[in-house]
Amino acid sequence: MEGTIGSKGLVKKTELVRIMTDALISLGFNGIATDLQNQSGVNLLDPTLRHFLDEAKRKEWNSCVKLVQEEEEGLQVRDEKVARFLLLEQIFLDFLKDDNLDDALNTLQEEMTPLGVKRRRLEKLPSKFVFADSGEERFTEVTRKVRKLFPPAAIVPEGRLVRLLEESLYHQMRDCDYHNAPDTDMSLCFDHCCWKSKIPSKTVQTLVGHTDEVWFLKFSNNGKYLASSSKDNTAIIWEINAEGGEFSMKHKLEGHEKPVVVVLWSPDDQQVITCGENEVIKRWDVGSGQCLQTYGRVDVGSISCGWLHDGSGIIGAMADRRIYLWNLDGTEIEHEQGQRGQKIYDVAMTSDGKWLVSVGREQNEISLFDRVTRGETVIQVEGMVTSFSLSRDDKYLLVNLITQEIHVWMIDGRREPRRVYKFSGHKRSRFVIRSCFGGYDDNFIASGSEDSQVYIWHTDFEKGPCCVLPGHGGAVNCVSWNPTDLHMLASASDDKTIRIWGLDLE
Secondary structure, three states, rough: OEEOOOOOEEHHHOOOHHEEEEHHHOOHHHHHHHHHHHHHHOOOOOHHHHHHHHHHHHOOHHHHHHHHHOOOOOOOOHHHHHHHHHHHHHHHHHHHHHOOHHHHHHHHHHHHHHOOOHHHHHOOHHHHHHHOHHHHHHHHHHHHHHHOOOOOOOOOOOOHHHHHHHHHHHHHHOOOOOOOOOOOOOOOOOOOOHHHHHHEEEEEEEEEOOOOOOOEEEEEEOOEEEEEEEEOEEEEEEEEOOOOEEEEEEEEEEEEOOEEEEEEEOOOOOEEEEEEEEEEEEEEEEOOOOEEEEEEOOEEEEEEEEEOOOEEEEEEEEEEOOEEEEEEEOOOOOHHHHHOHHHHHHEEEOOOOOOOEEEEOOOOOOEEEEOOOOOOOEEEOOEEEEEEEEOOOOOOOEEEOOOEEEEEEEOOOOOOEEEEEEEEEEOOOOOOOOEEEEOOOOOOOEEEEEOOOEEEEOOOHHHHHOEOOOOOOOEEEEEEEEEOOOOOEEEEEOOOOEEEEEOOOO
């Protein structure tokens, strides 16, 4: 059954039959697998190899060594010395287990040492006996190592067909510009392709409630609410109707004397904090809309704010170039990070509470302050940072630069921070423009723009945006992707409105 099949002639018939046989056995169709081998004349395993594996399972290691050493009808391996050593090692360990020290020593000196294995490997042999696994575990480990020495096509790797099919689906998914659907939507029965209709690109509702420019907005963690803040000195909590899917105003939060820069949700979505521009920070109850606490220092205004990772306190980036931490009752928490050499522009804490992330207004750097070690990691970027946001898993940092570029940095803590993506296309010359991660598995980046449009990029394609959404009548200052609805995006604009974007199914 020689030859190949397929339009490109890349698939060997014998390999395909063997892979199919393995898949049938893994699915429990042993009888069908036997029929396939009989009819095709292609065995899943070469008879010599099957004999070797049977002998290994019975721990007949001497027989296995002979099969490896035979030149004509023996087992073909890529490195005979390594294979023999692995098998002789088992013989040595069995002798030690039976207290047969003479034969163990003889095996070591007469058969293993001449193979030229590194001395350090030989010195580890006694410890392998002390920490010896059960017989079945030893068999599995030995055969796993010996299998690596067989020619590539000698043994079909376990689950090979499933792995090939999964890789095919994965590559189709990653090559799709608009992939914004759960993996369960993938099918083997047709080539995968998400059309632009999978991206929120149609205005499904316009929210009117602010009387001046809307500077910031953020969906709640459960996706049921949206909070916005404005130059009109207020913030608004919007609630989505479970039946119709439309937002309505729940509370208008009034009490600031200056524009509200940001509004942020507590981890449990029960409270929000608002930061007045060079003013104070306020904490509000979402249920009642009442102000619960005000935070700040005498004659020192706030620049930005954030929540402690567990919702137990408040972070304030203040005009005196310091970061302050408060308990919910307003008492200060000891914080050893000193005064910055520049005005702090934005601040946030990772969800595990380990890192305090901040950026300064003048210098091209981002600070990662380790709250455990009290050490600091500084990321140098290619231009002044105008805003940043963290991915939900805290592994990535999304950075907006004055150069009209958006950079993505990996900051997972296992290695030095490094830039992994760079995007451009949106417009920014005067204002603070904010971006966000979103969509399925946070595979998209959305950003506002001074040209009154929303820009969306797929993170796997460092090219132009995959979608540009017109509709606003002024600069788009901020965007937020609903964390629980892949197909809902919100944008805030100087035109005093908020747009809710959904799927265009027409």
